[in-house]
Amino acid sequence: xxxxxxxxxxxxxxxxxxxxxxxxxxxxxxxxxxxxxxxxxxxxxxxxxxxxxxxxxxxxxxxxxxxxxxxxxxxxxxxxxxxxxxxxxxxxxxxxxxxxxxxxxxxxxxxxxxxxxxxxxxxxxxxxxxxxxxxxxxxxxxxxxxxxxxxxxxxxxxxxxxxxxxxxxxxxxxxxxxxxxxxxxxxxxxxxxxxxxxxxxxxxxxxxxxxxxxxxxxxxxxxxxxxxxxxxxxxxxxxxxxxxxxxxxxxxxxxxxxxxxxxxxxxxxxxxxxxxxxxxxxxxxxxxxxxxxxxxxxxxxxxxxxxxxxxxxxxxxxxxxxxxxxxxxxxxxxxxxxxxxxxxxxxxxxxxxxxxxxxxxxxxxxxxxxxxxxxxxxxxxxxxxxxxxxxxxxxxxxxxxxxxxxxxxxxxxxxxxxxxxxxxxxxxxxxxxxxxxxxxxxxxxxxx
Amino acid sequence: xxxxxxxxxxxxxxxxxxxxxxxxxxxxxxxxxxxxxxxxxxxxxxxxxxxxxxxxxxxxxxxxxxxxxxxxxxxxxxxxxxxxxxxxxxxxxxxxxxxxxxxxxxxxxxxxxxxxxxxxxxxxxxxxxxxxxxxxxxxxxxxxxxxxxxxxxxxxxxxxxxxxxxxxxxxxxxxxxxxxxxxxxxxxxxxxxxxxxxxxxxxxxxxxxxxxxxxxxxxxxxxxxxxxxxxxxxxxxxxxxxxxxxxxxxxxxxxx
Ligand SMILES: Nc1ncnc2c1ncn2[C@@H]1O[C@H](COP(=O)(O)OP(=O)(O)O)[C@@H](O)[C@H]1O
Ligand SMILES: [Mg+2]
Numbered sequence: 001x002x003x004x005x006x007x008x009x010x011x012x013x014x015x016x017x018x019x020x021x022x023x024x025x026x027x028x029x030x031x032x033x034x035x036x037x038x039x040x041x042x043x044x045x046x047x048x049x050x051x052x053x054x055x056x057x058x059x060x061x062x063x064x065x066x067x068x069x070x071x072x073x074x075x076x077x078x079x080x081x082x083x084x085x086x087x088x089x090x091x092x093x094x095x096x097x098x099x100x101x102x103x104x105x106x107x108x109x110x111x112x113x114x115x116x117x118x119x120x121x122x123x124x125x126x127x128x129x130x131x132x133x134x135x136x137x138x139x140x141x142x143x144x145x146x147x148x149x150x151x152x153x154x155x156x157x158x159x160x161x162x163x164x165x166x167x168x169x170x171x172x173x174x175x176x177x178x179x180x181x182x183x184x185x186x187x188x189x190x191x192x193x194x195x196x197x198x199x200x201x202x203x204x205x206x207x208x209x210x211x212x213x214x215x216x217x218x219x220x221x222x223x224x225x226x227x228x229x230x231x232x233x234x235x236x237x238x239x240x241x242x243x244x245x246x247x248x249x250x251x252x253x254x255x256x257x258x259x260x261x262x263x264x265x266x267x268x269x270x271x272x273x274x275x276x277x278x279x280x281x282x283x284x285x286x287x288x289x290x291x292x293x294x295x296x297x298x299x300x301x302x303x304x305x306x307x308x309x310x311x312x313x314x315x316x317x318x319x320x321x322x323x324x325x326x327x328x329x330x331x332x333x334x335x336x337x338x339x340x341x342x343x344x345x346x347x348x349x350x351x352x353x354x355x356x357x358x359x360x361x362x363x364x365x366x367x368x369x370x371x372x373x374x375x376x377x378x379x380x381x382x383x384x385x386x387x388x389x390x391x392x393x394x395x396x397x398x399x400x401x402x403x404x405x406x407x408x409x410x411x412x413x414x415x416x417x418x419x420x421x422x423x424x425x426x427x428x429x430x431x432x433x434x435x436x437x438x439x440x441x442x443x444x445x446x447x448x
Numbered sequence: 449x450x451x452x453x454x455x456x457x458x459x460x461x462x463x464x465x466x467x468x469x470x471x472x473x474x475x476x477x478x479x480x481x482x483x484x485x486x487x488x489x490x491x492x493x494x495x496x497x498x499x500x501x502x503x504x505x506x507x508x509x510x511x512x513x514x515x516x517x518x519x520x521x522x523x524x525x526x527x528x529x530x531x532x533x534x535x536x537x538x539x540x541x542x543x544x545x546x547x548x549x550x551x552x553x554x555x556x557x558x559x560x561x562x563x564x565x566x567x568x569x570x571x572x573x574x575x576x577x578x579x580x581x582x583x584x585x586x587x588x589x590x591x592x593x594x595x596x597x598x599x600x601x602x603x604x605x606x607x608x609x610x611x612x613x614x615x616x617x618x619x620x621x622x623x624x625x626x627x628x629x630x631x632x633x634x635x636x637x638x639x640x641x642x643x644x645x646x647x648x649x650x651x652x653x654x655x656x657x658x659x660x661x662x663x664x665x666x667x668x669x670x671x672x673x674x675x676x677x678x679x680x681x682x683x684x685x686x687x688x689x690x691x692x693x694x695x696x697x698x699x700x701x702x703x704x
Contacts, residue, residue, distance in 0.1 A: 253511070325548035329610070332506060333561040333617060334538035343564065344550055445597075446551040 040422020043415045047140035048200035078193035085183035118146040131212035140197035214416045221382045225393030232300025233364040241311030249319040269309035274369040276306045281373035296388035299375020307360035314356020318349040351443040358435040362428045368397040378402045396424040457482040463517035472498045474675040485652045487666035495675040496655040504540040505533045541619035545626040547606035549598035557598045561617035584612035604635025624654040663687045671695045
């Protein structure tokens with residue numbers, strides 16, 4: 001027997017530890033989610049430039065044409081000195097003797113490229129092929145970076161020895177006294193008139209198609225792909241899983257076969273997801289020829305297999321938790337086994353089953369490995385329902401990885417990456433919230 | 449088939465029931481007269497519930513149960529393969545020790561038996577609900593909240609609801625396994641009054657631990673001991689001058 005004092009102390013320290021761990025968990029969640037949310041939101045809310053509104057009108061047919069025309073005219077007036085300086089210096093440059101020309105040539109090319117990056121193609125220039133070269137910077141935060149690139153050249157200072165230190169040298173020094181000189185002051189002072197940043201809420205980011213490898217537009221195809229894959233997996237796994245659980249709980253007698261079956265299900269729950277991906281490729285695509293190549297169908301089935309054990313387990317537990325008296329009552333009133341299951345046991349187990357479905361849904365939405373081999377491509381158009389049977393799709397988890405590992409200009413589209421991560425988290429939270437509300441409704445209906 | 453009122457409705461002949469290798473009921477032979485209340489008494493573990501559940505084949509739910517002998521309902525042996533247990537359970541209803549309404553509305557609880565038979569006629573269902581709840585002496589208390597959850601009722605009301613649910617499928621026999629053991633004295637008295645009402649329509653077989661209850665509600669009483677039927681007679685007789693010493697000892701509270 002412990003003394004009362006000792007018992008109280010133990011109780012209190014246990015409570016303390018419990019509270020501490022919950023606080024730690026909450027803090028970890030906050031530290032994890034806060035930056036994702038903050039940066040992710042910047043895909044939706046940011047200072048958009050006149051170029052952003054041009055893209056919106058020209059590619060998405062949104063916005064006021066007349067208003068944009070006026071804006072573009074004002075911007076063009078502000079940009080005029082920049083283009084004039086470029087043209088004048090170019091003329092001088094062509095007239096220079098070779099030795100002098102050599103001195104300026106690369107630096108001038110760098111300035112001109114940086115200006116084109118910032119403001120779009122020069123007046124009178126033939127429209128470039130790549131869309132990213134057809135427009136200037138659409139976001140003011142990215143424009144800031146480009147302005148720096150116009151104004152400063154990266155250089156290395158080797159005075160300290162070793163690898164040297166990166167320093168920024170004002171380009172102005174190089175071009176002082178030339179016709180290019182006024183360009184720098186103009187850019188430094190008037191950039192905001194040239195680009196006219198405005199706070200923008202870009203809600204359609206979630207649903208817009210992307211253009212030119214995510215340089216423009218939103219993440220619509222990825223979101224749609226993720227929804228297709230998740231719902232497909234649920235559509236496949238929930239009926240299968242619930243039926244299997246009903247069989248195991250209500251019909252199967254305890255024999256060796258059933259025990260082996262249970263072990264298999266447990267083992268399946270622990271198989272690494274990449275193995276499911278390989279299996280999906282080998283079985284659904286190569287062996288069963290469900291589709292010519294990767295497809296949403298094959299990916300959904302693979303994800304469905306992945307979440308099947310979770311759903312079976314959760315459903316089994318939920319069914320076992322239904323009081324035996326319900327079944328007795330139903331049978332004593334002349335219900336058959338199946339009737340008792342359908343009319344009494346299944347409804348009573350539904351909240352528990354839904355919990356399993358919720359967890360699985362989040363898992364299916366976020367899994368990457370299973371869809372790499374079976375469903376995901378880096379670029380694609382939004383699919384129609386019919387196309388899901390044959391076509392692959394972009395999907396959030398895969399494209400988050402793909403953007404930061406294989407994109408040509410990762411730094412230019414960080415906001416898209418964070419936007420995707422944020423949207424995925426949001427999507428999963430919303431799916432969960434919806435399911436939790438449904439579950440609460442059902443259990444309230446059962447209880448009261 | 450002779451169904452004259454004088455004929456017993458159920459006849460047990462040499463009935464033994466085994467749980468695996470353990471025998472819980474030993475060679476019981478007895479008749480249950482029609483439209484009477486028969487009480488089964490005896491110390492706990494003597495096989496009352498097991499015997500009762502044999503009458504609507506609810507023992508089938510337990511793995512490894514084996515029943516031998518003849519159990520005749522209206523002359524038809526129901527202890528044989530091929531008997532339609534669903535049909536049987538509609539004729540032989542059951543009320544359990546712990547009230548077990550479904551987590552549904554009061555209305556849905558009462559019509560459950562009809563629903564699974566595929567009855568859809570709304571006016572018929574309404575009629576059955578009113579009739580069953582009235583027979584179960586519950587109508588006045590719940591008529592204004594038929595569509596609220598049955599789980600909000602009190603324990604006694606729940607048990608009466610279970611009786612109403614049982615009556616709604618219009619059985620011939622109602623089995624009751626200690627229906628009052630989880631209830632307070634007032635609720636118990638209401639159920640006993642209810643049994644008194646129902647005896648005119650149904651044959652009721654009730655298991656009880658409570659001697660007073662058995663003597664109050666039943667016409668016949670059977671005393672079981674360690675799986676054997678020790679004595680079975682008119683209730684008056686059992687409680688005034690039992691033929692067996694063991695019955696007397698049990699009734700007077702000397703053991704059990
Ligand atoms: N499901 C079961 N499995 C094995 N033995 C059981 C089971 N149910 C009851 N028994 C046994 O059968 C005997 C009779 O039980 P029961 O009919 O419940 O008695 P009573 O209802 O008279 O208290 C007891 O010895 C009990 O241990
Ligand atoms: Mg019992």
